[in-house]
Amino acid sequence: MTFGLYIHVPFCLKRCGYCDFNTYTSMDMGEGASVDHYATMIIEEMALLKRWQERNGITPEPISTIFFGGGTPTVLKAFDLVRMVQTAEHEWGIIDNPEITTEANPDTVDAAYLQTLKAGGFTRISFGMQSAVPHVLKTLDRTHTPENVVTNVKAAQILGLECSVDLIYGTPGESIDDWKTSVRSALAMEPTHISAYALTLEPTTPMGRKVDYGILPKPNDDDEAEKYEIADSLFSAQGLEWYEISNWAVPGHECRHNLGYWRNIDWAGLGPGAHSHFSHLNASTTLPQGAYAVDDHDGFTRQHRRLPEDCSSIRAWDIRHPRRWAHTIHQGNVPWQGAETLNHHATLEEAIMLGVRLREGLDVAGINAIAGKQLQPGILHALHAEGLIERQTSTIVPTLHGRLLNDIIVEKLLDAYMLE
Amino acid sequence: MAVQHNQPGFTDQSLIRNFCIIAHIDHGKSTVADRILQLSGIVSDREMHDQFLDRMDIEQERGITIKSQAVRVPWIADGKEYTLGMIDTPGHVDFTYEVSRALAACEGAVLLVDATQGIEAQTLSNLYMAIDHDLTIIPVLNKIDLPSAEPDKHAKEIAGLLGCPESDILRVSGKTGEGIRELLDRIVVEVPPPHGDARAPARAMIFDSVYDSYRGIVTYIRMIDGEIKSRQKIRMMGLGTVHDPIELGVISPDMTPTKALGAGEVGYVITGVKDVGQSKVGDTITTEQDPATTALPGYRDPHPMVYAGLFPVDNADFPDLREALDKLKLNDAALIYEPETSVALGFGFRCGFLGLLHMEIVAERLSREFDLDLISTAPNVTYDVTMEDGKVHHVTNPSEFPDGKVKKIVEPVVSADIITPKEFIGSVMELCQDHRGQMGTMEYISEDRVEMHYTMPLAEIVFDFFDQLKSRTKGYASLDYHESGEQSADLVKVDILIQGEKVDAFSAVVHRDKAYAYGVMMTKKLRELIPRQQFEIPIQAAIGSRIIARETIRALRKDVLAKCYGGDITRKRKLLEKQKAGKKRMKMLGRVEVPQEAFIAALSTDDSTDRDTRDKIRAAAKKDS
Known part of the structure; x- marks a missing residue:
């Protein structure tokens, strides 16, 4: 990648x-x-x-x-x-x-x-x-x-x-x-x-x-x-x-x-407060030891620092204060302050909210694959009728109106995928 | 702790004095009651906390008494032990019915007047009621320890009112305890002992009942004739049901089981029954073994003056709301309710209340004691609507107001008594006139205070009249009112439409002259409260099909985060999740999402007549005429 x-x-x-x-x-x-x-x-x-x-x-x-x-x-x-x-x-x-x-x-x-x-x-x-x-x-x-x-x-x-x-x-x-x-x-x-x-x-x-x-x-x-x-x-x-x-x-x-951010690629962020993103991690991945506090509710535990089963990607962020950040580096530790693991639901949310910001659009087949279900065509017709997206079937591209009301598109797509 | 020699069930009526304390709100009734408990020795100084008898949280916080309590207090006078039954009563105008129940269980009343305030409207209404019940009145001025007290001046007022010499009026301080001994001695001397027939078949009046989650219904009774023993089966004469009491007792000051209750005594009985319908206030209890033949005269059934819908914010809480109301009803006989469905608010109950404070307290108890999130609709009174075809509709809910040709509408009227310092006469008159009041007479009760009598539609009083009266008189005026028939009036129903759809929760029946004001105020409020959405939302007020006011919420043009780079992604996703959770608390009216807060705020009674609103009201009225 x-x-x-x-x-x-x-x-x-x-x-x-x-x-x-x-x-x-x-x-x-x-x-x-x-x-x-x-x-x-x-x-x-x-x-x-x-x-x-x-x-x-x-x-x-x-x-x-x-x-x-x-x-x-x-x-x-x-x-x-x-x-x-x-x-x-x-x-x-x-x-x-x-x-x-x-x-x-x-x-x-x-x-x-x-x-x-x-x-x-x-x-x-x-x-x-x-x-x-x-x-x-x-x-x-x-x-x-x-x-x-x-x-x-x-x-x-x-x-x-x-x-x-x-x-x-x-x-x-x-x-x-x-x-x-x-x-x-x-x-x-x-x-x-x-x-x-x-x-x-x-x-x-x-x-x-x-x-x-x-x-x-x-x-x-x-x-x-x-x-x-x-x-x-x-x-x-x-x-x-x-x-x-x-x-x-x-x-x-x-x-x-x-x-790269909107296409959700991997990157390393260095320096105080910088965010990193790593995907396609394997189950044995262990997070760096050190100063970071893990986001327990997202699946990590302090003892194990292992990924939960349904997660293969993380977002991590460096310690914000430059002095403490530098101190951690001097101790020989990756200066991460926190990390969150992205489960299936979070991955879908991110892919949608990032993808519909782009002119190249959100690839419907790709999102269907992440969601594990097909988007009903009705929702795309409705979004188009409301003037929010261009008439296309394989990708979702916001119109000028839809760029300004981008959060509404995100919300409606998420609702459409969440609805059983 | 004092030892009581007079045992319940074995106390001669000649040693019993049952009395209550009546007063205007905040005149210090509960503090005096506290001192009495302390002086008699049944509450130790260590256990004493202010307002000992006010056990509900709300009572303690608001400093008011809602439920009356009955305590058995020993008092030694002339070397003899007397048993005093002290009944603490609520003072607020909404709780007149509870006061009347307490009065019916007594032979005497302590009329307590704040020496800094003097006679107030509820002092009078309570006094008249006590006199109607034939009680011996002991007038007392309280708070004489305060620097601003004017006991001589107010003693004169009271003496004028009761026609007694000024020297008869006791002066006490609930705070310091000064004069409380003398008061108790006076009670022993002046309040007549009960005079029931101790040997007749038992008859006891139920004057209150509370629900205890561990023990079921606790019923407060006043023995009139005969006696009840703890193992005797009892019969509710009105309902015709028979119970095996689990416990018989007195409150002194905690619940104390006793073997019996005799004529003249005040106490409680627990039947173990949990069904709320089984303890009807006003019913007479007798024994199954030797039943009385005639019941005691019943109580006046309270009837609700004000109605409002109560809806759970989360419709899934509807069964909990029903259960909570069932439980409240037990110790709040005046509360009535029936299920109601609102298009906008879902399932709830239309509830009848004695007045606005009663409604507030019920809503607050529901949220506090039962942990329910509620929306309440604007309060309204009942109307009788006669149609052209002669059909009559009894309307307790604006949404039931009939369409079609109306011949006549009749609304309830009250006579209102307002006591105010004379410098506010002008502003009170203006306020009353604004509220369709007809002035009757006006009397000076002292050199600088007057009592004004008005006839007014109840509907004008239930909304925000009292708050306005208080604010226009710097808090000095007091109000009391009682029903006084009905009158026909030029009323209309104003509907509020959001995107063309009628929102039943916002419909109101108002006088034709006030329709524009209501329409403009509501549409404006809603425009502020409903967030902009993808499309334009018209908000209209209408009488029938005629639009009288309109506001528009313009379509949302921008709803996007400008920056979304690597470090923003986590935050943005969490924001989205939060917004989604927030949306769940929205009510959908057609396509329009309306936040719960909008319902609550739109239905609140705040006075939002800013200049823009006034201009719009004028313009709307002009356009129409």
């Missing part, structure tokens, strides 16, 4: 008010959890994970994609990023023509930095642009100006790196025209890939609290729906087609790493 690698870099120069990712503004948190020492820690984690795979007879194919996310991976020295790629190649091997991406904050890179990445094998840069409108960037606590995005994207394009930009819509105070400005500015840079996300307000973030207290207006679903439709039409007019709910690309330039 295709194998991917995700590396989380939990450092940021400044914390944005909307962000609830596992990231910290302290550059040295002790025990080696520092910007300077970070690559070394990840390299050690690679070795520990590889040893665990070997012990359990897990032999993945060579890595096809690597993705550095954060946080801000580009607070690390460019060569540190390259070093981690080199070690990954040493541990698992890398296929020909891989996709190696890093997220980049427009503030933290320049042409020399990008040059080092390109020389070290990176193929793709994903820029956190978010908006082209200064007051929106300010509400989002972003420190960059619209201009340095343009400069850096151009520098990357000249080096032959694929470029993607991220946009956020629905920021409090953002008008429809503001959003159009951002979309047009992004398109003007001619990236081959754009991700556009509705601002997700988490109640625990500073921005979430401001909305709770009424200091900022509440995001509005109708406004977000309208902005989504605007983005979709402007992107496709310039040749960027949607391939996942929040992602558009010039055909052939889709992000292969992210597609």
